[in-house]
Amino acid sequence: MRKGFTLIELLIVIAIIAILAAIAIPQFAKYRIRAYNGSAESDLRNARTTEEAFFADWQSYGNTGGVVSAPNAVTISDGTHNETFNLSTKVSIVINTDANNVSYTMVTKHVNGDTYYGADSDVQGIYFSKQDANVNVLLAAGDCPASVAQQDDFNGVAGPNGGPNWTLQ
DSSP states (O other): OOOOOOOHHHHHHHHHHHHHHHHHHHHHHHHHHHHHHHHHHHHHHHHHHHHHHHHHHHSSOBSSSSEEETTSOEEEOOOOOEEEEOOOEEEEEEEEOOOOOOOEEEEEETTTTTTEEEETTSSOOOOOEEEETTTTTTOGGGGSSSOTSOHHHOOTTTOOGGOOOOOOO
């Protein structure tokens, strides 16, 4: 008598593995996107802390003068003073200030993420605009609303690329 598996037994095992893979692979992709979004949100929080420290030192906020992407160091400037910080890999940021440098708006996005994150110096929370179609889309300067002092610059504003309105977390 021979020892081993029959063809039917092997086909059943292969079918079970295929079913498990079909369930696990999409979930893995979702977890990766959540991790990418987490790095963009973390960088937004770090940039916000840097801006507030900059304001504490110089009584004005700094801007980036356009989109800055990792691995480049981010330099914020009010025209007189500079501060530098780093971003996570593949994260981009843009920071706008008003004409008097007393208010800012900022937006971050990971190139492989599906969510834009925004912050306004006049609002405590963090805004987000989730757009499933924007995976592998780069952040653009126009994705960040203009900053106006003493105004919620994200409230009721459409998200980047005509996406859903910004939502406060």
